[in-house]
Amino acid sequence: MKPDDFRAWGYRLVDWIAEYLEHVERYPVLPAVQPGDIRAQLPREPPQHPEPFDQIFADFQKYILPGITHWQSPNFFAFFPANNSYPSILGELLAAGLGVQGMLWQTSPACTELETHVLDWLVDLLGLPEKFASRSTGGGVIQDTASSATLCAVLAAREQASRGFSNANGVVPRFTAYASTEAHSSVEKAWRIAGLGSAALRRIPVDDRLALRPEALEAAIRTDRQAGWIPCFVCATVGTTSTLAHDPLRPIGEIARRYGLWLHVDAAMAGTAAIWPEFRYLHDGLELADSYCFNPHKWMGVNLDCDCFFVADRQALIRALSVLPEYLRNPASESGQVIDYRDWQIPLGRRFRALKLWFVLRSFGAEGLRTLVRRHVALARLFTDWLASDPRFELAAPVSLNLVCFRLRADDATNQTFLHRLNASGRLYLTHTRVRERFTLRLCIGNLRTQEHHLRAAWQLLQQTADQLLSSPPRSLQ
Ligand SMILES: *Cc1c(COP(=O)(O)O)cnc(C)c1O
Numbered sequence: 001m002k003p004d005d006f007r008a009w010g011y012r013l014v015d016w017i018a019e020y021l022e023h024v025e026r027y028p029v030l031p032a033v034q035p036g037d038i039r040a041q042l043p044r045e046p047p048q049h050p051e052p053f054d055q056i057f058a059d060f061q062k063y064i065l066p067g068i069t070h071w072q073s074p075n076f077f078a079f080f081p082a083n084n085s086y087p088s089i090l091g092e093l094l095a096a097g098l099g100v101q102g103m104l105w106q107t108s109p110a111c112t113e114l115e116t117h118v119l120d121w122l123v124d125l126l127g128l129p130e131k132f133a134s135r136s137t138g139g140g141v142i143q144d145t146a147s148s149a150t151l152c153a154v155l156a157a158r159e160q161a162s163r164g165f166s167n168a169n170g171v172v173p174r175f176t177a178y179a180s181t182e183a184h185s186s187v188e189k190a191w192r193i194a195g196l197g198s199a200a201l202r203r204i205p206v207d208d209r210l211a212l213r214p215e216a217l218e219a220a221i222r223t224d225r226q227a228g229w230i231p232c233f234v235c236a237t238v239g240t241t242s243t244l245a246h247d248p249l250r251p252i253g254e255i256a257r258r259y260g261l262w263l264h265v266d267a268a269m270a271g272t273a274a275i276w277p278e279f280r281y282l283h284d285g286l287e288l289a290d291s292y293c294f295n296p297h298k299w300m301g302v303n304l305d306c307d308c309f310f311v312a313d314r315q316a317l318i319r320a321l322s323v324l325p326e327y328l329r330n331p332a333s334e335s336g337q338v339i340d341y342r343d344w345q346i347p348l349g350r351r352f353r354a355l356k357l358w359f360v361l362r363s364f365g366a367e368g369l370r371t372l373v374r375r376h377v378a379l380a381r382l383f384t385d386w387l388a389s390d391p392r393f394e395l396a397a398p399v400s401l402n403l404v405c406f407r408l409r410a411d412d413a414t415n416q417t418f419l420h421r422l423n424a425s426g427r428l429y430l431t432h433t434r435v436r437e438r439f440t441l442r443l444c445i446g447n448l449r450t451q452e453h454h455l456r457a458a459w460q461l462l463q464q465t466a467d468q469l470l471s472s473p474p475r476s477l478q
Helices: 003-022 053-067 086-098 109-125 146-161 165-169 185-193 214-226 249-259 270-275 277-283 314-321 331-335 354-388 412-424 452-471
Strands: 139-143 175-180 201-204 230-237 262-266 291-294 307-311 393-395 403-408 431-435 438-444
Touching: 003 053, 003 086, 086 354, 109 139, 109 307, 109 354, 139 146, 146 165, 146 175, 146 185, 146 230, 146 262, 146 291, 146 307, 146 314, 175 185, 175 214, 185 201, 201 214, 214 230, 214 249, 230 249, 249 262, 270 277, 270 291, 270 354, 307 314, 354 393, 354 403, 354 452, 403 412, 403 452, 412 431, 412 438, 412 452
Parallel strands: 175 201, 175 230, 230 262, 262 291
Antiparallel strands: 139 307, 291 307, 393 403, 403 438, 431 438
């Protein structure tokens, strides 16, 4: 591709993206494809000769686009959102254009310093404890995902609890970790990858609001200690994936302190809400945590991947993850005056992800982000009111932010059919969970483009589908 072709295609693609995003609701949210449909249309052999880009792009439109799930659709209410936004897309484009590999300060000073700077900004914007700022003992780093952040936290906790033994000699088999039964699967995955075994992860029961019960945590730690285990790590969740339940950080933090455990707080989705002081109660007690993460790529308009991971003691993290080969030695690192983010993450190489975050923070401003969060929370409350007005529906969990968990007052099979019919319409996308074993629908409002009229249309579709489902005979008679 020649520079002029790049220019021409660059302009065309930007036009195409803007057109796509402005009219994304034209598409069915879920594509109507079966497994293997996409690959069956692609040539089996890789190309031997250069192909013109107009042919390549035509094939994208013909073969790939029909297989896309439209995450940016205002009618996407599934999982948690993965928002993009125009400034973030431009940040991704610019990072691709610069093609920087920011493993060390030396390998691109601005890549490192901008990252440190915007993560310090986030400490201020979200009212996070001062110790998470780089001007204090800690600091922040952008990870690809919350899963990686939690893994880094586990590795730092393991190294700290073993006083250096685990890096030098291998895994200490008697470490235990704690998280509620509602915690994300990434906690178990991290514990497994760290070589500590799923069986040593204790799932602590929750209360009637689906929050971890601190007294059950303390009892489990005491029982384990008496049996010769070494309790080492606890993960509290602010905004669980299933229902956005939040664990009480203060009592959990006090227990972690008392028994010498590393407390990691996973606020992947809900952390963004702290941009509003009125939601900071979710973070009450966070000053007792050793590490914290949230995902701007969920609810802050920053393209995936962007997880912000903060530690209270950066040395504890670096001790766990730093290995220095000769070919990476350089004067700046040896001066001790710079941050080398390769020591704060699993991989060596890293993209310039701070650009998109910087672009978003500046383009929206704190005010713009507050408006976004406020709007989504208000829409979730509106939807909750509609549900309450229709006796065929019930709420399945308390609604604290922008996620509503609900079901028809009917058995699991009926609710499953209900969800299937809704999604098959192509007009929206919802997913499900189980709340206390029962099949439950989740509606999460987190898309930049979702307006009240989209939600109203969704509610009408829910009501019509419920009409049809509840008036038709049970499935066994059909
Ligand atoms: C989404 C989510 C995760 C996983 O996020 P990734 O960034 O995809 O790893 C972890 N924890 C919670 C609470 C989540 O909601």
